[in-house]
Amino acid sequence: MELVTGGAGFIGSHLVDSLVSKGLKVRVLDNFSSGRQEFLEHHDGTNNVEIVIADLLDLDAVKSAMKGIETVHHLAANPDIRLGTEITNTDLQQGTIATYNVLEAMRHNNVKRISFASSSAIYGEASVMPTPETYGPVLPISLYGASKLASEALISSWCGTFGGEAWINRFANIVGPRGTHGVIFDFIHKLKKDPNRLEVLGNGLQEKSYMSAEDCVRAMVHLIDNAEEKVSLYNLGTGDTCSVRRIAEIVVEESGLDNVSIEYTGGDRGWAGDVPKTSLDVEYLFSTNFKPKMQSEDAIRYTVKELIKEIGL
Numbered sequence: 001m002e003l004v005t006g007g008a009g010f011i012g013s014h015l016v017d018s019l020v021s022k023g024l025k026v027r028v029l030d031n032f033s034s035g036r037q038e039f040l041e042h043h044d045g046t047n048n049v050e051i052v053i054a055d056l057l058d059l060d061a062v063k064s065a066m067k068g069i070e071t072v073h074h075l076a077a078n079p080d081i082r083l084g085t086e087i088t089n090t091d092l093q094q095g096t097i098a099t100y101n102v103l104e105a106m107r108h109n110n111v112k113r114i115s116f117a118s119s120s121a122i123y124g125e126a127s128v129m130p131t132p133e134t135y136g137p138v139l140p141i142s143l144y145g146a147s148k149l150a151s152e153a154l155i156s157s158w159c160g161t162f163g164g165e166a167w168i169n170r171f172a173n174i175v176g177p178r179g180t181h182g183v184i185f186d187f188i189h190k191l192k193k194d195p196n197r198l199e200v201l202g203n204g205l206q207e208k209s210y211m212s213a214e215d216c217v218r219a220m221v222h223l224i225d226n227a228e229e230k231v232s233l234y235n236l237g238t239g240d241t242c243s244v245r246r247i248a249e250i251v252v253e254e255s256g257l258d259n260v261s262i263e264y265t266g267g268d269r270g271w272a273g274d275v276p277k278t279s280l281d282v283e284y285l286f287s288t289n290f291k292p293k294m295q296s297e298d299a300i301r302y303t304v305k306e307l308i309k310e311i312g313l
């Protein structure tokens with residue numbers, strides 16, 4: 001049995017689909033803060049997915065959900081980087097302490113394998129681009145990035161002290177159907193509110209890598225089977241980037257709306273803690289014989305089409 005924390009969320013629910021398609025039984029632990037029942041409802045009545053509604057901050061609940069687990073896929077976290085500009089303890093609680101509870105519950109139940117959803121946010125404003133896994137010192141500039149880096153350190157120290165295997169995956173921006181946050185989701189909601197005007201935070205020159213959720217979870221599962229280190233560390237991305245300006249244009253193109261004025265608020269970043277340019281070096285991932293099916297712009301266009309269907313315009 002596999003445990004997916006945050007399995008009712010955007011990426012988590014895609015991972016559940018992927019594990020089930022491999023013939024594995026999955027237990028989902030989620031507090032449904034941003035997760036949704038409907039992302040898993042196609043598994044209802046199949047016996048493949050068991051849902052535990054619990055909070056990772058409740059250590060006893062996590063310990064009991066850990067019983068009989070082979071591998072933990074730890075994805076639950078606050079996904080909203082911007083929130084840290086207003087509330088300063090969310091990432092500490094939902095990121096760092098939540099990861100501590102997962103590891104402590106694993107130790108208690110002798111569970112030895114953990115795959116973790118980390119982020120390119122740990123690199124902060126890196127001076128080397130594309131940024132390899134060996135880049136350092138890593139100095140995050142968001143509270144979210146700090147919580148991911150702290151979680152990576154806890155996972156590695158747990159393996160060093162109590163034994164076990166870990167797969168730490170530093171994700172690029174992940175996009176796809178069931179997205180509930182992020183730039184594409186925001187743009188579609190803005191156009192729904194005002195079909196004549198699309199406000200873009202920053203100057204639109206922010207540039208990042210975008211990977212489809214399907215490719216992301218395929219890479220996570222692939223690395224568990226193929227990475228050889230006790231604690232492996234991989235960037236997960238596509239190797240290319242796309243600008244926010246281009247994303248705005250694609251959203252407008254796919255919306256079918258005429259006369260949309262795209263307006264930029266100015267400045268080099270969307271908000272304090274936003275890294276304006278990220279580019280992940282993914283050669284290490286590619287050396288394991290993994291290739292993404294979609295490059296950044298394809299993943300974005302596909303996501304725009306799917307989210308317009310889900311959200312409506």
Ligand code: NAD
Binds near residue numbers: 012030036079173
């Ligand atoms: P999401 O919000 O859809 O998923 C998070 C899930 O965790 C949700 O289902 C939520 O209900 C659950 N959750 C949150 N706090 C919890 C708690 N205390 N106890 C139990 N469940 C809790 O976000 P996502 O985009 O699918 O992100 C999944 C993971 O990937 C996160 O760890 C996120 O930081 C990481 N990540 C995402 C991206 C991205 O672009 N989406 C990029 C880098 C890393």
